[in-house]
Amino acid sequence: MRLVFVITCLLAMQxxxxxxxxxxxxxxxxxxxxxxxxxxxxxxxxRFARELRRLKDPAIAGGIHIIIRAGTYFLYEPVFIRPEDSxxxxxxxxxxxxxxxxxxxxxxxxxxxxxxAKTGNMWVADVPGELNCRxxxxxxxxxxxxxxxxxxxxxxxxxxxxCWIPAPGLRSIKGVEMLIxxxxxxxxxxxxxxxxxxxxxxxxxxxxxxxxESEHPWPAPWISKESGNSGFFxxxxxxxxxxxxxxxxxxxxxxxxxxxxxxxxxxTVVAPVLETLVKMSGTIDHPVAYVSFKGISxxxxxxxxxxxxxxxxxxxxxxLLDAYKLQVPGTPDKAGLENQAWVGRPPxxxxxxxxxxxxxxxxxxxxxxxxxxxxxxxxxxDIIRGNxxxxxxxxxxxxxxxxxxxxxxxxxxxxxxxxxxxSNIQISNNxxxxxxxxDWGTLGISVGYVKDVTITHNEICEVSYSGISIGWxxxxxxNVMSNNKVLGNKIHHYARHMYDVAGxxxxxxxxxxxxxxxxxDSIYKAPYAHIPAHWFYLYTDEGxxxxxxxxxxxxxxxxxQNANGPGNVWENxxxxxxxxxKAAAGLExxxxxxxxxxxxxxxxxxx
Numbered sequence: 076m077r078l079v080f081v082i083t084c085l086l087a088m089q090x091x092x093x094x095x096x097x098x099x100x101x102x103x104x105x106x107x108x109x110x111x112x113x114x115x116x117x118x119x120x121x122r123f124a125r126e127l128r129r130l131k132d133p134a135i136a137g138g139i140h141i142i143i144r145a146g147t148y149f150l151y152e153p154v155f156i157r158p159e160d161s162x163x164x165x166x167x168x169x170x171x172x173x174x175x176x177x178x179x180x181x182x183x184x185x186x187x188x189x190x191x192a193k194t195g196n197m198w199v200a201d202v203p204g205e206l207n208c209r210x211x212x213x214x215x216x217x218x219x220x221x222x223x224x225x226x227x228x229x230x231x232x233x234x235x236x237x238c239w240i241p242a243p244g245l246r247s248i249k250g251v252e253m254l255i256x257x258x259x260x261x262x263x264x265x266x267x268x269x270x271x272x273x274x275x276x277x278x279x280x281x282x283x284x285x286x287x288e289s290e291h292p293w294p295a296p297w298i299s300k301e302s303g304n305s306g307f308f309x310x311x312x313x314x315x316x317x318x319x320x321x322x323x324x325x326x327x328x329x330x331x332x333x334x335x336x337x338x339x340x341x342x343t344v345v346a347p348v349l350e351t352l353v354k355m356s357g358t359i360d361h362p363v364a365y366v367s368f369k370g371i372s373x374x375x376x377x378x379x380x381x382x383x384x385x386x387x388x389x390x391x392x393x394x395l396l397d398a399y400k401l402q403v404p405g406t407p408d409k410a411g412l413e414n415q416a417w418v419g420r421p422p423x424x425x426x427x428x429x430x431x432x433x434x435x436x437x438x439x440x441x442x443x444x445x446x447x448x449x450x451x452x453x454x455x456x457d458i459i460r461g462n463x464x465x466x467x468x469x470x471x472x473x474x475x476x477x478x479x480x481x482x483x484x485x486x487x488x489x490x491x492x493x494x495x496x497x498s499n500i501q502i503s504n505n506x507x508x509x510x511x512x513x514d515w516g517t518l519g520i521s522v523g524y525v526k527d528v529t530i531t532h533n534e535i536c537e538v539s540y541s542g543i544s545i546g547w548x549x550x551x552x553x554n555v556m557s558n559n560k561v562l563g564n565k566i567h568h569y570a571r572h573m574y575d576v577a578g579x580x581x582x583x584x585x586x587x588x589x590x591x592x593x594x595x596d597s598i599y600k601a602p603y604a605h606i607p608a609h610w611f612y613l614y615t616d617e618g619x620x621x622x623x624x625x626x627x628x629x630x631x632x633x634x635x636q637n638a639n640g641p642g643n644v645w646e647n648x649x650x651x652x653x654x655x656x657k658a659a660a661g662l663e664x665x666x667x668x669x670x671x672x673x674x675x676x677x678x679x680x681x682x
Contacts, residue, residue, distance in 0.1 A: 094127070094134045096120045097173075100146040117143065117154050117170065117180075124168060125159050139168045143371070145176020149183065156355040162365035164432070172370035182349030182424070183212075183375035186331060189339040197316070197332050198339055204329050208346045208377050210468070210513075211322050212442050214337055217466055217512070221323040222310035225603065227303050228255065229275060231296040236289040238296070242276045245269070245312050250326070252381070253278065256306040256603045258294030259540060259575040260516030263386040266309075283396075284385025291387070291398035292414050297605040306603035347377030347444060350422040357429035359453055359494050364431040372439040373447075376424045378468070389484060391544055392446075392469050392517040393418035393477055408552055409485055416484045420477065421469055421514075423449035427457070434458040441465045446517075447510065449473040454497045461666050462505045465674070468513030471535075472502060475523035477547045484547070487554035487583070488524040496555045497525040504666040507535040509674045515539035515572040523547040524555050531562040534661040537674050540573040541614075542566035542595070546582035549617040551640035558587040565661030567597040571678050574604035577614030578629070584620035584640055594660035595629040598682045610682075611635045615643060628652040628660070 095110070098120050102113035107123075114120045120141045127135050139162065162168040172178035184203070192199045211218040229239040238253075245251065251266040268279040280288070288296075297305045309315065316323045319336040335342070352373050357363040380386065380394070387395045398416035406412045423446035427433060430450070434457060440447035447464045450457060452475070464471035475497040478484040490496065507519040519535035522528065522545040535542040543566065545559055566578040578595030581588075595612040604610075612629035615622060620640030625647055632649040662669060 094137060094139050096123055096139065096141045097144065098141065099144040100148070113144065116148070117141065121154070121156065121160055129159070135166050138162060138166045141168065141170045142173050143170070143178045144173045145178060147179040147181050149181050150349060150352055153349065153351045154180070154353045156353065156363055156366060158357045158361040158363055160366060161357075161363050164365060167365040167367060169367045169369060170371065171368070177372060178370065179372040179374050180352050181345070181375045182352050182377070183345040183347050186344040186346055189333075189344075192332065196319070196334050198335055200331050200344075202324070202329050202331050202346070206324070206329065206346060206348065207326055207379060207382065208324065208348070209379065209382060210347055210377055210444050211331075211333070212345050212375065213333070213335070214342050215442070217442065218333065219321045220310055221312060221316035221321045222308050223315050225306045225308050228296060228305050228307050230298065230304075231289075233289045236280065236285045238278045239275050240278060240307065242271050242274050243309055245309070245314055247312070251312050252310050253280070254308055254310060255296060256515070256572070257296055258605055259390060259573055260294050260388045261514065261572075262288055262388065263381040264288060265382075265385050281385065284387050287387045287395045287398055290400065291389075291395060291416060292400045293389070299605065302605055302607060303603070305605070345375050347375050350376055350378055350445070351424060351426055352376060353425045355425070355427040355430055355433065357453070359429055359492060362429040362431040362453065362455075363427075363433060365433070367434040367436065368438055370437045372441065373424045374439075374442045376443045376445070378422060378444040380421075386514070388514065388516050389416050389418050390516065391477070391521050392421055392514050394421065396480060406483075406485065408487060408550055412485055417480060417482070418478055418484055419480055420451070421445040423447060423473065425449070426451060427454060429453035430455070430457055432456045434460070435462055436460050437462065439463045439465070440467065440471070443467045444513065445469040446473050447471045450475070450497060450500065452476050452497065453495055455494075455499055457500045459500070459502045460504055461669070463669055463672050464505060464507040465509055465672060466512065467510040469511065470517040470519070470521045471507040471510040472505065472520045474500060474502070474521070474528065475525035477523040485549050487548055487550050487552040489554055493555065498527045500525070500528045502528070502530045503532050504662050505533045506662065506669040506672060507533060507538070508672065509537045511539040518542070518544045519566070519569070520544070522559075525559060526555055526557045527559070529560040529562065530564065531560065532564065532661060532663050534565045534670070536566070536568045537571065537676070538569045539571045540569070541576045541580045542569045542578045544580045544582075546585055546619065548583040550583050551618040551620050553584050553586070556583060556585040556588070559585055560588065561590045561593065563592040563660050565594045567595070568599065568676050568681070569597075570599045570601055570610055572601050572603070574601050574607065575609050577611040577635070579627075580614045580616060581619045581622060582616050583618040586621040586642070588622050590622065590624045591626050592656050592660060593627045594657050595627065599678055600682055613648065615639050619643065624648060626652055626656055628657040
């Protein structure tokens with residue numbers, strides 16, 4: 076009898092070990108995934124786990140752990156997680172870093188073979204013929220794509236779609252781009268033509284961005300004697316590579332030029348080749364369920380749409396596909412509406428659609444071109460907790476439907492199947508710092524049409540626009556949004572570049588929703604703001620309805636309630652809020668180790 080008991084225990088131990096699948100840089104995808112014979116890639120481990128579930132192997136009874144050993148895993152395509160990869164409540168799939176080292180999923184290549192260029196302080200390296208990128212990182216620090224300093228436009232002609240600027244002194248405009256600062260967003264326009272006349276130059280632009288930029292009314296180039304015209308800079312010309320830390324890619328010769336601030340003989344230089352690293356994608360009837368990532372770093376993504384079609388955002392980084400002013404105002408939902416717009420959505424390093432009980436915990440999202448983590452639609456009961464979001468060109472965390480490409484942005488979202496609506500998601504104890512550092516109109520945390528979502532105890536700092544934005548549609552009409560909570564967050568050092576901003580910003584009707592116990596402080600004084608005083612700590616914008624805003628600490632009662640709907644309650648917000656509420660905001664004690672990752676406050680203009 077004792078022998079039977081021992082054999083049973085040994086079998087149980089064997090099955091428990093079999094549910095641990097290992098991945099190592101020294102592995103081989105022909106191996107069996109054991110600790111001694113690990114796989115080389117996550118897709119191979121996922122396939123093995125999928126087969127265990129398909130065959131109902133007894134080993135999966137307690138769950139599947141895919142354990143990834145330390146190192147940088149260079150991906151050649153996104154990792155795709157399917158409904159067949161789903162776990163269960165009793166048998167989840169956990170993808171986690173092994174103890175004792177950092178695990179990085181990278182969408183980059185390493186640039187090697189640097190040589191001193193023939194002239195100046197430049198170094199040059201040959202790159203693969205297919206490489207095209209807008210970002211470069213050297214020793215983990217983002218280098219600057221060659222550009223000039225910020226100036227102001229002289230005029231903008233909406234009829235001819237042309238712009239006068241101070242003459243830039245460029246020999247060629249091939250590949251040159253213009254970034255223009257306008258209200259709450261920036262646009263990237265590819266320069267098509269330049270005619271120099273004295274000390275000025277007339278620019279024209281490629282389509283489709285030229286038409287969109289000149290036809291859409293919000294936001295638009297600004298002309299003002301009082302506060303100055305819109306700011307701009309030009310980028311991506313070899314003549315603009317004029318100081319350490321800048322780079323230029325000659326795509327025709329396939330040579331990368333860099334003015335180093337480091338010793339390139341020992342430096343690691345990486346250029347992105349992928350836009351997305353992980354796609355977790357189910358269907359509305361078969362979601363991806365019970366899959367979690369723990370302790371993984373997602374790094375080095377690019378985004379090339381601005382190089383191919385320009386980038387003219389409406390708001391929150393959502394780029395305009397078409398937009399124009401109405402000659403006769405009014406739509407079925409909004410009698411006074413004077414413009415129409417349709418938008419697209421930037422890619423993310425990690426994207427999730429149609430999920431249930433998934434999680435990202437203790438992960439790092441760094442050195443990314445567009446969005447960090449994006450739960451796009453049909454997500455339920457998911458957790459985003461204890462992660463770092465740092466050095467990201469766009470939004471850190473994004474959640475929910477904004478507007479589909481076929482839907483005009485001011486229409487309320489009312490899908491026939493409510494499972495489309497993201498719900499019961501918790502975003503908590505994340506540090507979001509130095510995001511929005513390329514597309515200045517993006518957010519720390521950006522949330523569209525969702526319900527029953529809680530955003531709590533996050534710290535957000537060093538962002539170019541607003542800290543948290545929740546809601547979409549600019550409408551008082553009841554839609555899918557309800558019972559959203561923004562509680563106990565700490566938001567500071569925001570609005571580095573933009574204005575018309577707030578620590579917390581809302582749109583549209585959201586019955587039962589609450590903003591409470593947050594700390595908002597230290598807004599930057601953006602040097603190119605069109606109306607410099609138009610900034611706020613709390614900002615309930617068009618259509619915001621049925622919100623309770625209470626017990627939020629900020630240095631003064633600088634708030635805006637713009638074109639709000641009914642049912643909003645404001646109570647006890649400002650410097651009089653109890654010190655205990657102020658002290659409790661931000662990361663909770665078990666997550667405060669993340670604070671060591673905050674970047675220094677490097678910009679001088681702070682209110």
